[in-house]
Amino acid sequence: RPHGGPLGGAPPPAPLRNGSAAPRCPLGPSHSGRLRGGGCGGVVRRGHVSPRGGAGVGAMSRRERGPDTDPGPGGGGAAAEDAALAEPAEPESPEQCLSLLPWDRFSAWLHCVCVVGFDLELGQAVEVIYPPHSKLTDKEKTNICYLSFPDSNSGCLGDTQFCFRFRRSPGRKVSLCCFLDQLDRDLPVYLKKDSAYYYGYVYFRQVRDKSLKRGYFQKSLVLISKLPYVHLFRTMLKQIAPEYFEKSEAFLEAVCSDVDRWPPPVPGRVLQLPIMGVIMKLRIPTYRDKPGTTPIVQNMHQADAQISMALPTVHEVDLFRCFCPVFFHIQMLWELVLLGEPLVVMAPSPSESSETVLALVSCISPLKYCSDFRPYFTIHDSEFKEYTTRTQAPPSVILGVTNPFFAKTLQHWPHIIRIGDIKLPGEVPKQVKVKKLKNLKTLDSKPGVYTSYKPYLNKDEEIVKQLQKGVQQKRPTEAQSVILRRYFLELTESFIIPLERYVASLMPLQKCISPWKSPPQLRQFSQEDFMKTLEKAGPQLTSGLKGDWIGLYKHFLKSPNFDGWFRSRQKEMTQKLEALHLEALCNENLVFWSQKHTEVETVDLVLKLKNKLLQADREHLPVKSDTLRKLQAHINDIILALPDDLQDILLKTGTT
Secondary structure (H helix, E strand, C coil): CCCCCCCCCCCCCCECCCCCECCCCCCCCCCCCCCCCCECCEEEECCEEEECCCCCCCCCCCCCCCHHHCCCCCCCCCHHHHHHHCCCCCCCCHHHHCCCCCCHHHHHHCCEEEEEEEECCCEEEEEEEECCCCCCCHHHHHHHHHHCCCCHHHCCCEEEEEEEEEECCCCCCCCCHHHHHHHHCCCCHHHCCCCCEEEEEEEEEEEECCCCCCCEEEEEEEEEECCCCHHHHHHHHHHHHHHHHHHCHHHHHHHHHHHCCCCCCCCCCEEEEEECCEEEEEECCCCCCCCCCCCCCCCCCCCCCCEEEECCCCCCCCHHHHHHHHHHHHHHHHHHHHCCCCEEEECCCHHHHHHHHHHHHHCCCCCCCCCEEECCCCCCCCCHHHHHCCCCCCCCEEEEECCCHHHHHCCCCCEEEECCCCCCCCCCCCCCCCECHHHCCCCCCCCEEEECCCCCECCCHHHHHHHHHHHHCCCCHHHHHHHHHHHHHHHHHHHHHHHHHHHHCCCCEHHHCCCCCCCCCCCCCCHHHHHHHHHHHCHHHCCCCCECHHHHHHHHCCCHHHHHHHHHHHHHHHHHHHHHHHHHHHCCCHHHHHHCCCHHHHHHHHHHHHHHHHHHHHCCCCCCHHHHHHHHHHHHHHHHCCCHHHHHHHHHCCCC
16 A cells, blocks of 8 residues: 555555546545644635634624524524534433433532531631542642631621632543533533632621630531532522521432432523422523523423522623622723733622622623633632742732732732622712722722723723613613623624634635545634734724724733634634535545555545544534434445455444
8 A cells, every 4th residue: 555545645546447547535644633723613605614603702793794694692693504514413312421320410510519617726627528429639628628718807797608719639530521521512612611620609607606615606518510600509509508507417418419310401401400399490501592692491380389490590690780899990891801911809708709700700701711710819729829929920810809918919910909898889889080009008998990001992981871870760780780791792792703704714715625635724813914804894893982902902812812712713613624524525435436446545444434433523523413424324335345354344443
């Protein structure tokens, strides 16, 4: 066999009987490792394969597209066309996947449940971990201990709820990894789990108790999960924690048994989750949902005595309530988050700090915030030294803190948000100027934004007036949050659409995709070329905001958020090219090709086609299930045309 062989190193074409040259081997030269990691699944349109809006943002704005070009849930501008080209194969039933072992269903939602108490000699200590087989390293336990209690200066009497986020210890295997990855790919990009982090959802109780030496009962019930479903777990804790503090461990075991009967967290389905006599009804969003819309989950009447509770969201926080203390600076804060600038939120309690940090991270949705963020951060955190050192510039991270010590430790940070107690405004907030950093002396400093940052865009007075009017008219905070969320969404879409459009143009023409060659590669991203497109197809098409958009884009292209967004688009586009290449292969007469080549080349072809099928399954390529069946049929037909001994070997041979 010539060097490289079929699908390998592009051998010279073998002559046909009539003397003409046979086409080169399908799949072309070996291309493993050649393609640069990924972009966005795409559709063929006007000669180009354009991306499926991976960040949830369409390739056209609402003003540009008519009713026939609605981007649909995934963005991208042609959902129906995309679905026709890239209908994924039907996965195995999630219920079947999760009926293997006890606690598998539990593990799909939670890693474990912890109880953290206060010991006079030891300080904070993990008293209970359930299920008992759950594994946490000593470092993880230490982080959980300190992050589960408010700082002593917070003075949180009664019940307090908040959340935190911490790094997982490296080198640990994740159970149900493949199954959860399967669910993860259907989520919007901003809800995909980050395997390097855990979330901790806390219900802390501190009440006077004279029978205890310290005079106070202090305990936290903590849910540890990889899922960022803040509202769901907050609601769940509100249901179970008060009763747990009365009934203790047997009750906790019953709670975990309930969770182990939950259906898997499948995006797009209405799920009913029973928890201690109450049924929580909810729907996890999918990447197909139109950005800014939330399908309503109806509260159905239960035939039995159980109470049903419909959750309007699994992950959103009360945006208006969180931003109220810094009401006049929301547009500047959007820019700081978009650009991945170092931000500190100084708050009086973990509730305020965690909710504000989560609100900041969500304000650039449907873009994913790609840097680290800590809703509640303490001086005991294992990353404390890393994040507070003065020997280098502050990292791209958003920290929520409550300890007055941070006012001094983080003085060198460029952007600091100081908030007081979050209360719903009964009157119109007063205009507050941006304060200079040198004026921030202690945590007792006046609320406001302390920075020397000059926004790139001119201030949008309309949104301020609209929200102020809502306060005057006593508009419900939920309605105010909807207005604010829509404002942030349209601002982010206006910013990202030109980038989506330019990246779509990096896809090769469809005529370049040939079964006889390796899939073509994406063109390189050129900042200069992108900037040239802004004159005619920039954000001015969808936004009336004036300002230095060019400067904002230049800054963004250097940020972690651009890097994360572009890597994701690359991966999806490369997968789309692989999928289109598979479709081109299926439309060729591969049996005829094999008859004109040696047995060695034919066997090589079969093995590489099998590897293609494995790759399609492993990487979840956006390929129609019919295409995969057709390719498998081609493989079977080629094998049946070979001698019996080779047939036996190839039918038993898997793939590498």
